[in-house]
Amino acid sequence: MNRTSTSMSEPARWRFGAAEFDELRWELRVAGKVVPMERKPLEVLGHLVRRAGEVVSKDELLDSAWAGRVVVENALSNAVAKLRRAIGDEQQTVLATVPRIGYRLQATVERNAPVERPLPARRLSVYPAVGVLMLAGALMGFALIAYVIHPWKGWLPEDSRDLFIAADFVGGFGLFAVALWRIRQASRPSPAPLAPLNSVLA
Incomplete structure (x- = not known):
């Protein structure tokens, strides 16, 4: 694996539109506010932001988020629907469905280093x-x-x-x-x- 692919596989903060996804904290923010979200939709989002602008097949997304697990048929579509509600993408202009193939993230994505959560400072008892x-x-x-x-x-x-x-x-x-x-x-x-x-x- 080359240096570029290694860097892309590391946790990062991804920004697109008013949304920000922090992979280190597994936290999704929209307009600066944390949006409660389960792990699986965030794993799907993490795969899509790395392939922004590309069509990602359903099988690839299922393998990335549910590797080796048997899931119901609509597990992926439910995860995408939750992401759309979270970012306000009712018109599906950001998370676009490509019929019979998969999904595409249609947005300019900015990748930044994650902000590590600081350890609490030790204080004298x-x-x-x-x-x-x-x-x-x-x-x-x-x-x-x-x-x-x-x-x-x-x-x-x-x-x-x-x-x-x-x-x-x-x-x-x-x-x-x-x-x-x-x-x-x-x-x-x-x-x-x-x-x-x-x-x-x-």
Whole structure:
């Protein structure tokens, strides 16, 4: 298979008239709005857009969308009818029927690279930060209580006691600051993803 045929077989966004078919998302849009559609009609459309302007036989379309499956006689005509309703082709000027042979897509088709669906950005969970915040509050509270009531008076030197209280308070305050930072990071909106380079160059 040459490079051109390989490129044509890859998923793409196809535009014709007011319609756009995105093969990567299996999504049909008409005038910018998504039109709910089953998979089989979209597979038929994907074959027709690649052969725009040519007559595509019924057997070829059946093989492309229902390969190896036994289908009812009107499965293909029903799929085409759904496509016509979706794109507003009541007069059959876009998806034309060629009697006893097949169908032809009569439109200027534009092929573009598909826009890949971005993965959701990872965000920090707020729950661990809440736990750290509670621990920080407990340490700072303990330091304050120890400073006021002196629970170890008589068995710990005063200098050591003050140093212990100060260290406890500083440690609690540090944990408090870290917890607030994590909560703030987790609450920020995710940054908008960059468009893939191939869609920009297309």
